Amino acid sequence: MKAPQAAASQVRREPLTAASLGEALRQAVLAQDFGATPDSQDGGRPVRHFPSLDLAVVAFPDHGAPVAANVLFSREHPAGLIADIAEGYGPVRNIRFLADQRDGDGHSIAWRPDSDWSAMDWVPLAGGEEVARVVAPYPASLLKLMLLVGVGRLVDQGRAGWWQPLSYGGRERVVADWASDMVTWSSNEATSALVTLMHAAGAIRREGGPGDGSELRNELHALFAALGLTTLRLANTTAEGGWGNGSGSGVGQIQMTAWDTVRLLWWLDPLAPRAPWLRPGAPRLSPESRNHAMQALQDQALHEVLSSGALGGVPGWVPGLPARLPGRWLQPDGSLRAGEVSLPGDLRRFAAGGEVWFAHKTGNTENYASDAGIVRGILPRRRHYLIAVLTSLGSRYAPDPRCPTTWRIPALGAAIDARMAAWLEA
Template structure:
């Protein structure tokens, strides 16, 4: 293997245990606490390189070149005002998505002007060795305040105290220059970076799933137990009806097809077990303060709009679920964070569920295999459970994608165990990328959060075939996913 130090002379002179300035932002060298044959051994040039390449890939996508289908104050904004469920923080239904995008496609280009400011994007990548330990980490932000991107300073535990995170608010973003007004973490008022964290939408279900599996490990739940979800007296939202199902089925529906009703049930179950407050505090204790489930209703587990998740802390949560021997990082209290937060059997079950994800339509776009639009994203092999063996098309919980995905399955390079968060003003994807046997080696976690939901469409968007689930998000997500996969693959095989 050729030395990266000879190929990348710009990082020459980095010293062990010191800090370096990369593209105008401080990056602290040294990642993780577990040495491996693939690790830096304490040198930070891997993370510095990753940060530079991630920032360049984000800028290249030109995320500001999208059309706003419901610009503030427009007739379209009034016509397609958020539904009661969306105001509750939930994803729109399949029918709502199809109706809106059909109307937008029929409108004149003048009805959808260009987005009025740089969107908010929060992207994190953690490169892993073959065991699952971090060998590099990077976090890059984009916003009206940082239109050319901002590299977040990370310490050796892949943490930062240099960002004043604000909670997301649509109206504030539209009318206050994209700058939030409510702090997500107390005591960060003087942090040098000020950023309104995009609404996580259904990626928050990763936190719910983590809490459920911990209760399973504690013997307080069994996945095969029936749970009688009762929301009597709750507001009329997308949490559905009273229903009894095995916990395993609720969990599967929550993760693989992002079913709102099942997520409400599992969130209420955490509340009934008096575990939600414990879970939030555990995230803080682990050094993941930007993982918080806030303001949910006890009566039905709904009302998710106050939840917060940064891409960095989400990526580290996925590191725990992915697992590796020994220490993953050191918590603020000095203790080692390890995979033991979940048992091996619970992690295996969780990873299987993430691998069965059916909504492959952001960083990966395999569901639309073969279409000229959207562009191909991560070269992912999708779960066979959604594929019609007769014609290769995918149908996922009422979403008919209409393309034969078998050619993409045959040329796939990776698996992508992931969770999406899809909303009018949220487009999020968080997952673990692993190379398939015999393919070029790579192993990494990628999380991209943004306010570019289905309110925003590409200037080159093409019409969807009749009866087919529409392309809901900008193809820039897929292009970014592909770019990240390509440069991480070069790191592993260069």
């Protein structure tokens, strides 16, 4: 694994364009040598197949139009593909996205060491036939960003309230508190509670059981369609709060791509310029709901994927995107405790320092790690950009049980931020 390098003088000499950003992202991924990542499911040997990474960035220079790029890697494209983005920051045009999949027992199968993609029946997610195919990795808990937006829409329509009591699992709490826990420390219980809210409000209707259930209505999908974000899918959840593989949802039913995720963040970011691809009259969140969403993202405790401050007490720590850690989660000794999450070390230097604010949501399972958010420089730093990465590099590739993924991911975050700082603050 190579250490991130700012290469600031070189970046400044090359103008920030879609082409230069795309190539910079591609080279940043290649520099981390992801193909050498040890796989605990294969005896610690390097991963047999180049892992899948879907990475997108939108930069907001002080002057001029936004600059965006999306790069994708997989076992079929280890050198990386640079996406062709439609005019006006519209959809990706040169990629055929395939839905992730699981077997009849509900297990994720595409990422096993001995998996044979040529023998699998793939379901299209988006894109045409005559373009490069990419399997979109399951987003893991990044999916909670979609649900957060859905709850905000319910509130804005008068069908729920942020301060409305909501009971789940024998506990009653207001919706705002469930939403905060769902995002800040990725509570699965809070996620299930808010899924029940979506069903109770009639925003999602499903019939049948886990094996044969089907949706009759999904207003979240209608919202994403109205926003032009057609690869964002939260399908086949249950009225009881089920959203995992066992409930008939999960892998293969819940989908996100990096490009549509950064465009969702663009729509959400109160300081971003107008999103050019949106049609007049496109849905929007009220200031109150957007503030609730942004506060939850800004209070993120899990700086452990693109940013890594929460892991500062883990041996072998590698710096990531230099984000300030929210001090609210630190104990008197400097260790971190957020809900059910505890992490060691004296992390107070990360709460006092940092170069940027990173309002974001992470995701992690055995097979997947993801992170997406809004980056803004802490004054006098001025950089402002959006970033999303979805990968097949989950905890089975982690060097320590307390890590959600390989150290190569935060190293990638640091390298990208150094490039963005050189471009946006030159």
